[in-house]
Amino acid sequence: xxxxxxxxxxxxxxxxxxxxxxxxxxxxxxxxxxxxxxxxxxxxxxxxxxxxxxxxxxxxxxxxxxxxxxxxxxxxxxxxxxxxxxxxxxxxxxxxxxxxxxxxxxxxxxxxxxxxxxxxxxxxxxxxxxxxxxxxxxxxxxxxxxxxxxxxxxxxxxxxxxxxxxxxxxxxxxxxxxxxxxxxxxxxxxxxxxxxxxxxxxxxxxxxxxxxxxxxxxxxxxxxxxxxxxxxxxxxxxxxxxxxxxxxxxxxxxxxxxxx
Numbered sequence: 634x635x636x637x638x639x640x641x642x643x644x645x646x647x648x649x650x651x652x653x654x655x656x657x658x659x660x661x662x663x664x665x666x667x668x669x670x671x672x673x674x675x676x677x678x679x680x681x682x683x684x685x686x687x688x689x690x691x692x693x694x695x696x697x698x699x700x701x702x703x704x705x706x707x708x709x710x711x712x713x714x715x716x717x718x719x720x721x722x723x724x725x726x727x728x729x730x731x732x733x734x735x736x737x738x739x740x741x742x743x744x745x746x747x748x749x750x751x752x753x754x755x756x757x758x759x760x761x762x763x764x765x766x767x768x769x770x771x772x773x774x775x776x777x778x779x780x781x782x783x784x785x786x787x788x789x790x791x792x793x794x795x796x797x798x799x800x801x802x803x804x805x806x807x808x809x810x811x812x813x814x815x816x817x818x819x820x821x822x823x824x825x826x827x828x829x830x831x832x833x834x835x836x837x838x839x840x841x842x843x844x845x846x847x848x849x850x851x852x853x854x855x856x857x858x859x860x861x862x863x864x865x866x867x868x869x870x871x872x873x874x875x876x877x878x879x880x881x882x883x884x885x886x887x888x889x890x891x892x893x
Contacts, residue, residue, distance in 0.1 A: 652875070656766070659759050666759040667705035667750065674703030674746045677872045680862045681742060684854070684873075687730040695730075698723040699739060702746035706754040716747045731857070738853050741846075741880050748884040755891065757823035764815060764824065765839065765886050769878045771811040772804035772840045773847075779803030793851040805840040812836030824890075835889060839882050846880030 655673070659666040675696075682696035698719050720743035728736030752758045780800025788796040809832075816824045816832045827835070850873055854860065863871020 656763070659763055659766075663753055663756070663759040664705065664707060666762065667707070667753040670746075670749050670753060670762075671700075671703040671705060673872060673876070674749070675700040676865070677742065677862075677876065680871045680873050681739070684857050684859050684862055685727065685731045685735060686857065691726055691730055695723050695726045695739060698726070699743050699746065702743050703750055706750050716743075720744055720747070734853055734856050738849060741849065745880050745883045748887045749879075751891075752883065752887045760821070760823045761886065761890060762883075764812075764821065765879070765882060767815060768808045768811050768836060768839050769843050769882060772808040772843050773878055775807035776800040776804030776844070789848055789851075792848055792855060796848075796851075801844055804844065805837055808840035808843070809833055809836035812839065838885060838889075842881040842885050843878035846877045846882065849880060850874070850877035 655669060658669045678696040678699040681699065682692035685692055685695070701719055702716055720740055723743050724736050724740040727739035749762070752762060755761070776796070777800065780795070780797040780803070783799040783803075784797055786798045787794065788798050788801050812835055813829055813832045815821055816827045817829050850862070854862070861870030862873035865871055
C-alpha cells in the first residue's frame with residue numbers, strides 16, 4: 634500500500650515539474666504569457682471536444698469556438714459581443730450534441746478563457762495569474778494530501794468518490810494562508826492595498842471556486858464515462874484535469890481586481 638501511495642505522489646510530483654517551464658514563461662513577460670495560455674487553451678478545447686465523442690465536424694467546430702476565446706487581445710480584440718457570441722455558439726452546439734452538463738462546461742470554459750485573455754491584457758496581469766496559480770495549487774495539493782491522510786466524510790461521493798470534506802477544508806485553509814502570505818507578508822507590489830481581511834476572503838473564495846470547477850469537470854467525466862481528459866501530464870491526466878480549478882477562479886479573480 635505504501636508503494637502505491639509513493640507511486641501516486643511521485644507521478645504528481647513529476648506532473649508539477651512538467652509545469653515549471655509554463656510558470657517561467659508566464660513569469661517572464663505578459664505577452665509571452667498570453668501566447669502560452671492560448672496554446673494551453675487550444676489543447677484544453679480539443680481535449681474537451683474529444684471527450685464528447687460526437688460527430689467529428691461538430692467536435693472540431695466546438696473546439697475552435699472555445700479556443701478562439703483565448704486569442705491574445707493585443708492580436709485581436711473583437712469586444713464583449715464577439716466573445717459572448719462565441720461562448721453562446723459553443724454552448725448551443727455542445728448542448729445539442731452532448732446534453733446540458735457538457736453545454737454548461739463549454740460555456741464555463743469559454744468564459745474562463747476570455748477572462749484569462751482580459752487578465753493578461755492588464756499591465757500586471759501575468760503577475761496576478763501567477764498569484765492565482767499559487768493559491769489554486771496550494772488548495773489542490775493540500776486537499777489531495779489531507780484527504781488521503783485524514784479521510785472521513787466524502788465531499789461528493791456520486792461525483793468524485795475520492796474527495797473528502799477534510800481535504801476540502803484543508804485546501805481552503807491552505808489557499809487562505811498562501812493568499813494572505815503573498816499579499817501581506819511578502820507584500821507583492823502588484824496587489825497593493827489588499828488588507829489581511831480582504832485577502833482572507835479572497836483566498837477562501839478562490840478555494841471554493843477552484844473546488845467547484847474541479848467537481849464540475851469530475852461530474853462531466855462521470856457523465857461521459859471518461860477517466861481522464863487526456864494523458865499529457867504525468868500524475869494529473871490531461872490539461873483539463875490540471876487546470877479545471879481555474880474554470881471559475883479566473884473570471885472571479887479578474888472581476889475582483891478590475892470590476893468591483
